[in-house]
Amino acid sequence: MNSNTSYEALSVDTLPQRLRDVPALVQHVGPDAAVWHVQEVGDGNLNLVFIVSGSVGKVIVKQALPYVRLVGDSWPLPLYRAFYEYHALTRQAARDPGAVPEIYHFDEAQALIVMEFLAPHVILRRKLIAGEKVAGLADFLGRFCARTAFRGSELSMPSPDKKADVALFAGNVEIPAITEALVFTDPYFDAEMNSHTDGLGPVIAQLRGDAALKIKVQQMLQHFVSNTETMVHGDLHSGSIMSTDSDSRVIDPEFVQYGPMGFDIGMLCANFLMAYFSQPAHRGADLSEYQEWILQVIADTARSFEAEFRHLWATERTGILYPASLFEDQGHDSAAACDAVLAGIWHDAWAVCGIEMHRRCLSLAHNADFEEVADVALRARLEARNLSMGAELIHTADTIADAQAVCALARNFNRKDVL
Secondary structure, three states: OOOOOOOOOOOOOOHHHHHOOOHHHHHHOOOOHHHOEEEEOOOOOOEEEEEEEOOOOEEEEEEEOOEEOOOEEEEEOOOOHHHHHHHHHHHHHHHOOOOOOOEEEEEOOOOEEEEEOOOOOEEHHHHHHHOOOOOOHHHHHHHHHHHHHHHOOOOOOOHHHHHHHHHHHOOOOHHHHHHHHHOOOHHHOOOOOOOOOOOOHHHHHHHHOOHHHHHHHHHHHHHHHHOOOEEEOOOOOHHHEEEOOOOEEEOOOOOOEEEOOOHHHHHHHHHHHHHHHHHHHOOOOOHHHHHHHHHHHHHHHHHHHHHHHHHHHHHOOOOOOOOHHHOHHHOOOOHHHHHHHHHHHHHHHHHHHHHHHHHHHHOOOOOHHHHOOOOHHHHHHHHHHHHHHHHHHHHHOOOOOOHHHHHHHHHHHHOOOOO
């Protein structure tokens, strides 16, 4: 493909002809484009995603569309998000090697990325709905969140490099604007694109009538838009993780920006909690055991995050923040400083967690854990528990002791009939 040509969306029929001369596809798929098999598999809200198979192997071709796919061309969206996704993936690969798919080719003009085909990985959300377990999942996710948070911050990065990155990613305006609206604002008023399950009216009225809660949410939004602690994935949930029974990778960081270090792990925990609350609609006799496994993943992810963060604090704290010259070099233990940083991270994480639990039920782009529950009355009851716990997390984010306390809170709400 001549990257100097004007942008044109790919299709199953046109992809082989247009990409036949791209070296990455020749190398990883095969030299004869006439025998390539192309399958469009994009099930997300924004992009085209193709599996391209040939005599040598398979790759993923992901291309941005100039609009929000979920809505249509009435909601334009800039193609430059592929540029930022590419740069996010390269940084994540450097900060946590092996955690993301390998990139083979990037074409900025065509807004497309050719990357490693993950097999037999499937979207983690599908495994959670199906009641499948993933060995090592919590350790992997905790390490990924800690490594990307720490190594993307001025705890580790040279300040000029980090500031240059902040400037680079600051150009990703429209995508973070979706987060600012859909996550932090729209759930709390009657926004045009909102939707919710029938029967949730009383719970929604209670949330929107809680001025103190809305102040806390807006304080978190203010923190999100003004804090450039680290490069965040920006949309880390069970739909942006692919897993086998024992291996996982993180995908789709196109919502990347610089933001609070607690943002990614907070959003991640929210999606595990929603998986937890949705389980009565998906499970039978093994319901309690599987729900407890999900809560253990949350607790172990937090444990893994803390352990890795403390390790990096001790071994890679080479940035301008909390330098050894102020602590170890003067005979002071910096553990208390690390404790204080982690306390701030967890406050942000639990607040974001509660907010994400609201947005996935009340705003645009719901998640399949609840959305695929055909029994509307049952879905409403399960979502009501989720919404109520989300409010509790937002209100108490500064006093929550740890992830075990969050898990205990989830068990309590799981026993409640909110509706």
